[in-house]
Amino acid sequence: xxxxxxxxxxxxxxxxxxxxxxxxxxxxxxxxxxxxxxxxxxxxxxxxxxxxxxxxxxxxxxxxxxxxxxxxxxxxxxxxxxxxxxxxxxxxxxxxxxxxxxxxxxxxxxxxxxxxxxxxx
Numbered sequence: 001x002x003x004x005x006x007x008x009x010x011x012x013x014x015x016x017x018x019x020x021x022x023x024x025x026x027x028x029x030x031x032x033x034x035x036x037x038x039x040x041x042x043x044x045x046x047x048x049x050x051x052x053x054x055x056x057x058x059x060x061x062x063x064x065x066x067x068x069x070x071x072x073x074x075x076x077x078x079x080x081x082x083x084x085x086x087x088x089x090x091x092x093x094x095x096x097x098x099x100x101x102x103x104x105x106x107x108x109x110x111x112x113x114x115x116x117x118x119x120x121x
Contacts, residue, residue, distance in 0.1 A: 002026050002060035005054050007040035023065050023094045026058055030091070035059075056084065062091035 002022050004009050011020065014025045029035050039054045058080050066072050071092055080086050 065094040067090045067095040
């Protein structure tokens with residue numbers, strides 16, 4: 001939902017330091033009261049037309065990526081929230097929040113990848 005509203009990919013980095021992914025950027029903007037900055041310009045040809053719906057989608061998107069899976073809404077609740085019939089709870093910090101502080105120090109990554117070729121009988 002964040003990708004749709006922002007027209008940004010979830011795997012890129014979007015702040016001036018290159019340290020915030022899309023979720024981190026959405027979280028930071030929400031905390032600063034500037035969530036509207038995440039909305040893609042093409043959705044806001046008329047500034048008042050889709051603003052409320054776009055902000056609601058960003059809010060719901062942040063609820064869906066909260067760190068604790070128990071805090072995340074299930075899909076039927078997401079549908080109710082999207083319909084605009086529910087008051088939205090405040091999201092807790094996201095699980096997928098990339099920041100440079102997380103990457104300081106020496107991190108040796110080992111990646112054991114197994115590729116399986118599927119062949120017909």
